[in-house]
Amino acid sequence: MCAGLFLGGGIANLLDRLVDGRVTDFIDVGVQSLRWPTFNLADIFIVMGALAFVLLLERQPASGDSPPASGDG
Template sequence: MASNKKRLMPSSSNNNSLLPWLGISLIVLLLDQLSKITIVKLFHYGESRPVTGFFNLVLVYNKGAAFSFLAAESGWQRHLFTAIGIAAAIYIIYLLRKHAGQRMFCWALALILGGAIGNVIDRIVYGHVIDFLDVFVGNWHWPAFNIADSAICVGAVLFVLDELRRVGK
C-alpha cells in the first residue's frame, strides 16, 4: 500500500519542473519586448532599413492576427485576439504542468507561450502588435513579423515534430 501511495503522489522535482519552461517563455517574452521597444525608438512608422538582399527592418503595426487577418475591422478584433491569447496562455501553463517531463513538447509550448504573451502585451499596451522583421524575395514580401511570431512558429514546428515522433513509436 505504501508503495502505491508513493507512486500516486507527485514528487517535488515534478512540481519544480514547470519553472524551466516558464523561464524559457520569459526569455522569449523579454527578447520580444526589448526588440519592439528598440525598433519603436529607432524607427518611424513605415520606415524601412535594408539589412541584406532579402531582409529589412521595418516598423509596422498589425491590428489583426497572423498575416494581418481581420486587421481592417473596426477594433473588436483587438479584444478577441487578446482574450484568445490569454486563454491560450492559461491552457499552455496547465499543459506544461501536466507534461513537464516531455522535453520537446514543453519546448514547443514554452516558445508558443512566450510569443503569445508578447503579442498580448502589445495589444493591451498599444492596441496593435508591433512587427518589424521583413523577409522578401525580389518584390514579394512575407507579411512583417516579430520575435514573438517567430517563437510561435518554431514552437508549432516542434509541436508537429513531437507528434510525428510519438506516432512513429
C-alpha cells in the same frame, strides 16, 4: 519547450497589444517586389513552438502500434 515557445510568443503579442493597442511587426523580408508578410519575434516563437510540437508528435509511435518483431519468425 514547445509550450514555452508557443505561450511565450502569444503572451508577448498580447502584452504588445495591451500596451500599444496593436502588435508591432518590424521584420520585413523579401527580394524586390517579392515580400513575405511583416512579422515580429513573438510570431517566430509561436511558429517554432507549433512546429516543434508537430515534429514531436510525428516521432512518437501511435498507441496501437507494436514494436517490430525481431528474428526470422
